[in-house]
Amino acid sequence: MVPLLLVLHRSRFHLKQQQLQILGASLNGPLLIHQQSLFTLRHFCFTHNDFQGSPSDHSLSSSSPTHSVVRTVCALVCQSYYHQHTHFRSRPPKLNLSIDSELLSPEQAITVVASLASEAGSMVALSFFYWAIEYVKFRHFMRLYIVLAKSLIQNGNLEKAHELMQCMVKNFAEIGKLSEAVNMVIAMQSQGLFPSTWTFNCILRVATEMGLVELAESVFDEMCERGVCPDSFSFKLMIVGFCRMGRVSEVNRWLSSMLEGGFLVDNATCTLIISVLCEKRCENRALWLLNKMMEMGFTPNVINFTCLINGLCRRGSIKQAFEFLEEMVKKGWKPNVYTHTALIDGLCKKGWTEKAFRLFLKLVRSDAYKPNVHTYTAMITGYCKEEKLNRAEMLLTRMHEQELVPNANTYTMLIDGHCKVGNFNRAFELMDTMSKEGFTPNICTLNAIIDGLTKKGRAQEAYKLLKWGLKGGLYADGVTYTILISESCKQEDTRQALGFFNKMVKLGMTPDIYSYTTLIAAFCRQKRIKESERIFNDTVRIGLVPTRETYTSMICGYCRDGNASMAVKFFQRMSEQGCAPDSLTYGALISGLCKESKLDDARALYDTMMDKGLSPCEVTRLTIAYEYCKKDEPSTAMVVLDRLDKKLWIRTVNSLIRKLCSESEVDMAALFLHKLLDEDQNLDRVILEAFLTACYDNKKYALVSDMSERISKGIG
Ligand SMILES: *[C@@H]1O[C@H](CO)[C@@H](O)[C@H](O)[C@H]1NC(C)=O
Ligand SMILES: *[C@@H]1O[C@H](CO)[C@@H](O)[C@H](O)[C@H]1NC(C)=O
Ligand SMILES: *[C@@H]1O[C@H](CO)[C@@H](O)[C@H](O)[C@H]1NC(C)=O
Ligand SMILES: *[C@@H]1O[C@H](CO)[C@@H](O)[C@H](O)[C@H]1NC(C)=O
Numbered sequence: 001m002v003p004l005l006l007v008l009h010r011s012r013f014h015l016k017q018q019q020l021q022i023l024g025a026s027l028n029g030p031l032l033i034h035q036q037s038l039f040t041l042r043h044f045c046f047t048h049n050d051f052q053g054s055p056s057d058h059s060l061s062s063s064s065p066t067h068s069v070v071r072t073v074c075a076l077v078c079q080s081y082y083h084q085h086t087h088f089r090s091r092p093p094k095l096n097l098s099i100d101s102e103l104l105s106p107e108q109a110i111t112v113v114a115s116l117a118s119e120a121g122s123m124v125a126l127s128f129f130y131w132a133i134e135y136v137k138f139r140h141f142m143r144l145y146i147v148l149a150k151s152l153i154q155n156g157n158l159e160k161a162h163e164l165m166q167c168m169v170k171n172f173a174e175i176g177k178l179s180e181a182v183n184m185v186i187a188m189q190s191q192g193l194f195p196s197t198w199t200f201n202c203i204l205r206v207a208t209e210m211g212l213v214e215l216a217e218s219v220f221d222e223m224c225e226r227g228v229c230p231d232s233f234s235f236k237l238m239i240v241g242f243c244r245m246g247r248v249s250e251v252n253r254w255l256s257s258m259l260e261g262g263f264l265v266d267n268a269t270c271t272l273i274i275s276v277l278c279e280k281r282c283e284n285r286a287l288w289l290l291n292k293m294m295e296m297g298f299t300p301n302v303i304n305f306t307c308l309i310n311g312l313c314r315r316g317s318i319k320q321a322f323e324f325l326e327e328m329v330k331k332g333w334k335p336n337v338y339t340h341t342a343l344i345d346g347l348c349k350k351g352w353t354e355k356a357f358r359l360f361l362k363l364v365r366s367d368a369y370k371p372n373v374h375t376y377t378a379m380i381t382g383y384c385k386e387e388k389l390n391r392a393e394m395l396l397t398r399m400h401e402q403e404l405v406p407n408a409n410t411y412t413m414l415i416d417g418h419c420k421v422g423n424f425n426r427a428f429e430l431m432d433t434m435s436k437e438g439f440t441p442n443i444c445t446l447n448a449i450i451d452g453l454t455k456k457g458r459a460q461e462a463y464k465l466l467k468w469g470l471k472g473g474l475y476a477d478g479v480t481y482t483i484l485i486s487e488s489c490k491q492e493d494t495r496q497a498l499g500f501f502n503k504m505v506k507l508g509m510t511p512d513i514y515s516y517t518t519l520i521a522a523f524c525r526q527k528r529i530k531e532s533e534r535i536f537n538d539t540v541r542i543g544l545v546p547t548r549e550t551y552t553s554m555i556c557g558y559c560r561d562g563n564a565s566m567a568v569k570f571f572q573r574m575s576e577q578g579c580a581p582d583s584l585t586y587g588a589l590i591s592g593l594c595k596e597s598k599l600d601d602a603r604a605l606y607d608t609m610m611d612k613g614l615s616p617c618e619v620t621r622l623t624i625a626y627e628y629c630k631k632d633e634p635s636t637a638m639v640v641l642d643r644l645d646k647k648l649w650i651r652t653v654n655s656l657i658r659k660l661c662s663e664s665e666v667d668m669a670a671l672f673l674h675k676l677l678d679e680d681q682n683l684d685r686v687i688l689e690a691f692l693t694a695c696y697d698n699k700k701y702a703l704v705s706d707m708s709e710r711i712s713k714g715i716g
Pocket of ligand 4: 533562563566
């Protein structure tokens, strides 16, 4: 081994102090310099006009220190380059340069690359460049890239220039200057470097990976405008980018334009798209894509099918899910435990636990796949929802027998089930077991119990439990607050309800329309319609969609407040929003209109309601009939009641007679009683007694004898 210094001495080079400093550790390096490098070295150290081709502002007089630094670096680069390799290579070698980067300014680096490119060739310049960009001060120095690119173009190395541009894009994206780099790539056109599909794809990749999909889209447009054809990769990058962000409509749009462009979607991309579509509940589109892919010869596997089946089940499209199961089996794939769990869960969510259980048993009996914790949990949840707790408990026992460890979710579901039927002892027992097995009850567990307790009128216990949980480090979530708001409203404590509500908002949780409706209904019950109106306005302002219950509460509130015209306004608003009123809504409004003696309007609503096949409740039926009687129009009342089926008709007429008797309208009561006897021979004794009493009280003895005669003829 000959140290560099010796070589230099032998070549009779004279290095200045600074040059020696830059050489630094090279002195210790293994340096055998062959003929070519010796030539280059001499060239750089002794040629005085060696900066031809470099930018003029970097041409310095040979005596300046910059010049000598540049010369030394160039010499070292050549020496290291030729030392490392003599053969042809497509990639520049990694240089073993021991130059102190601190002593080289970015401007000097530019001079180095320019002179290396023109004197020693593109590869040598590139190898120095790749060494330099390991240092931040060179890496993010735009002009270094531009000068090198220009030199490469001059040397005719267009491919390397493209590579360089891609490198620039990546490195500038790192520091948030992607757009700047993209602009530069496009500007390089004036230097004769026309961006290729390859370079644009690189930009698209970098942009989409950073989530800058809008930028990617504009680059894509730019690409097309410049006549550079996007290829399947360009489309794929856009699709994958939007998939990552879960932006389904854009995924769809790009997928369509990709297919329209005649490009094929590869199966990895397809899988990604399908799983995103399923996740975002766009199963129809996923199905469409899968079918399309199958047409094109793509063979989905078990995982792909399961992903889709799971998506369909979650949406409640059980039939479609089973169709896909069939398709899957036809294709020779055996559904696995995950496929089955998805189906069982879907069936249970629909309330078809028996079907789910048959599938579950099939799994138990199969040799290949045994139900796992998730399968058991799905089945247990299904049974709990149907209040079949014995069966749920049986499954828990089976789990233990199978040495499957239930998880926190399994316990929580079971606890929820027991709370719903009011079996709190078992719920608490399960909570203990759960803790013993190492699962701390979470806020969902607590919510289940609190909800159960409040619904059974044991609010104080619920509050105590909640306090205990919060002390133990749990945080109330949106569900907890919703329960608390409901409970406060039930107790007509609107102040407390509002307190919870505001706290929830303060904590950054968004109360759902259910909570808003609960509050609105509570204020309506208290005849504080202004407050309800304010809350209603809030829900609309924050973009929540009022439900039928919300509108119905408002309508009830206005009717209670004797403001039927506002109630009608809300009723109309409801229809305009595409929200269909139910019998409760109609009932509330009909009663409200009756109270203000707007009988024609009430009658019209009543008829619409009946036309729609909605059954009016007892109060509605009675109110409208009674109001007509009060207006001395018993015949209209009869016409109104005639629309009811026989059972309801009898019930309503009975109630009406009783009400008329209590209001001393005995003549009218007699009219209806005769009508009732025409229809129904089994007259209720209580009604008859009430009628007779009312006749005596009002001294209508003739009515008594009439009725007695008819009854002795008819019924015994
Ligand atoms: C993915 O597509 C290729 C080409 O169409 C095909 O050969 C391969 O089998 C596919 N992979 C799977 C798992 O379907
Ligand atoms: C779906 O199929 C592809 C290839 O066909 C495979 O690479 C992928 O892992 C499968 N499943 C999912 C969930 O991606
Ligand atoms: C609610 O909004 C309506 C119009 O959108 C307005 O007329 C009404 O005064 C508002 N009510 C309250 C209580 O703010
Ligand atoms: C009905 O309510 C509206 C809005 O709250 C109010 O402007 C109007 O005065 C009320 N009408 C009656 C009769 O109370």
